Amino acid sequence: MRTLALATALLGAILPAMPQAAQDGFRPFSATLKAQYWTETGKYAERHTTFARSADGSHAFISDEAAPGDPDQTPRAFFSYRLNVSKRWRIVTESFTMTAVVTYIPDDRELKALASSYGTCDNLSNGTRTQLARSTMFGLEVVETEIERDERSLIKEWVAPSLQCFALKRTEVLDGRLRVNIEAVSVELREPDPVMFQPPVGHELVSPLMQEQRYKARFPGHELFGQAVYKLEQQYQSGLAASKQRQSK
Secondary structure (H helix, E strand, O other): HHHHHHHHHHHHOOOOOOOOOOOOOOEEEEEEEEEEEEEOOOEEEEEEEEEEOOOOOOOEEEEEEOOOOOOOOOOOOEEEEEEOOOEEEEEEEEEOOOEEEEEEEEOOOHHHHOOOOOOOOHHHHOOOOOOEEEEEEEOOEEEEEEEEEEEOOEEEEEEEEEOOOOEEEEEEEEEEEEEEEEEEEEOOOOOOHHHOOOOOOOOOEOOOOHHHHHHHHHHHOOOOOHHHHHHHHHHHHHHHHHHHHHHHH
């Protein structure tokens, strides 16, 4: 279930994004996040990731587990996602297979939408969230928001308006039990190292289909993107053609 949730979140970032409000610029920062998960049977899992964003909107979600342990017991996809605005690259890496997919983004509108994927406060004013309270985290003002509430579930995020409403904390409660707790453990308000927005050293550059095939070969019976891989492959090939055409001019 956790792998599915992570893959779904990743697909939301790498498939074409919906247009967002235009940004005048982004406040550069990086944050280390600790994610805790509890299954229905009470099993516990923990994961650390780093989120970084540059002033131009380039950003990265990078797993701190460069060499995941014991993958053969419980195969899980360890994704990292990077957007390099200046090079127009969308980079998806998978640590078990040591592969990276670099997709060129020719469309300006899509590039701007992707840059704003983690940088808009629109949901504080468009009625999609309920604002509950204000406090501070790491010296930054945060707004406690309620995303979803029904008979079984309650989802909240604590967002920082000065960081374009990036969520410094998120909790998900199901049937009265905490299932997900994601919280920043450190925040640095400075321009991240540019290497964070490049394909990582040691990863082989492949297409989405090749990445999927490598993962299936490593873990028979498991998949990364399922049927969505064909859409990702189409985007990859279209971007490759556009990049070659642009270089030839």
